[in-house]
Amino acid sequence: MAQAMLVFIISGLVILAYCSQASNERTYQEVVWAVCGKLTGVLCEVAIATYTFGTCIAFLIIIGDQQDKIIAVMAKEPEGPGGSPWYTDRKFTISLTAFLFILPLSIPREIGFQKYASFLSVVGTWYVTAIIIIKYIWPDKEMTPADILNSRPASWIAVFNAMPTICFGFQCHVSSVPVFNSMRRPKVKTWGGVVTAAMVIALAVYMGTGICGFLTFGDAVDPDVLLSYPSEDMAVAVARAFIILSVLTSYPILHFCGRAVIEGLWLRYQGMPVEEDVGRERRRRVLQTLVWFLLTLLLALFIPDIGKVISVIGGLAACFIFVFPGLCLIQAKLSEMEEVKPASWWAMVSYGVLLVTLGAFIFGQTTANAIFVDLLA
Secondary structure (H helix, E strand, C coil): CHHHHHHHHHHHHHHHHHHHHHHCCCCHHHHHHHHHCHHHHHHHHHHHHHHHHHHHHHHHHHHHHHHHHHHHHHCCCCCCCCCCCHHHCHHHHHHHHHHHHHHHHHCCCCCHHHHHHHHHHHHHHHHHHHHHHHHHHCCCCCCCCCCCCCCCCCCHHHHHHCHHHHHHHHCCHHHHHHHHHCCCCCCHHHHHHHHHHHHHHHHHHHHHHHHHHHHHHHHHCCCCHHHHCCCCCHHHHHHHHHHHHHHHHHHHHHHHHHHHHHHHHHHHHHCCCHHHCCCCHHHHHHHHHHHHHHHHHHHHHHCCCHHHHHHHHHHHHHHHHHHHHHHHHHHHHHHCCCCCCHHHHHHHHHHHHHHHHHHHHHHHHHHHHHHHHHHHC
């Protein structure tokens, strides 16, 4: 399924670059505002704020998951509740890490200094994939492969339920517009080649991790595959450290995106342009950061399952990948109706409608599952 969706995912990135160049806007929400109008622009900004907020919660849960395993080795105590000292408690370790590292990195106005951590994040991602593949090919003696009772999905519903997770994994569209505009020579054709290569690499990483992890542990595999490995495995412990480092640097970046959207909405509501409200910007930024940080931390402490978070925000990711790019394509082509050939115009508009329909379906299905599954449970 991921391979089939890759075509639509890449096309969404190309559409956003095309619309960014046509509208001369440099961020995702500004492109949607310029091309689709005020109402769609506001909806887009609210969706971005909600998505980044939920993803920050997921990141804190990931930190807790990986720290539990690392601390179990360092403290030389059995995992699980009971018998552990207070300083190894999950809630304490997540809070301590968040206050010491994430909060200081989230307060600054600019995040340019974080570019140096991106290289380590990429290296860490490749390392995690390599370790999982190696552990499958040459498993440790103490690891007993679990049975794979059924490698096929139980129904088509199960297949569609995987879509939000795929969307969450491939969603880079919100940050793609600034990246496109940061190129020395931003051209849509060149951008198409860049994003195609990037998505193919991401697909290889995800497939290598997912397939080998599932074949190693079978139906007993944990949704966070690194949790399935023994805590004492040092190679896997290094992979966990890389994941924590990646998340520690990714949280402030996502928070920055969400905070920028909230700031823009507030200033528009007050009717004040940004340049006229510089005096109180720092006070407002610190307050926004503290409220955001404390809310995400509290929710992460009481939502132990990352799958529940991803199932919700995966639907919003579908909106950024399919719905908003599709609407931008439709609006852009409607404005060019008299300048292009009818056949080309209809093809582009029809493709835009297809993207919007696909994204709306995934979002609707995810929302319905989040509501009705919890009610039935």
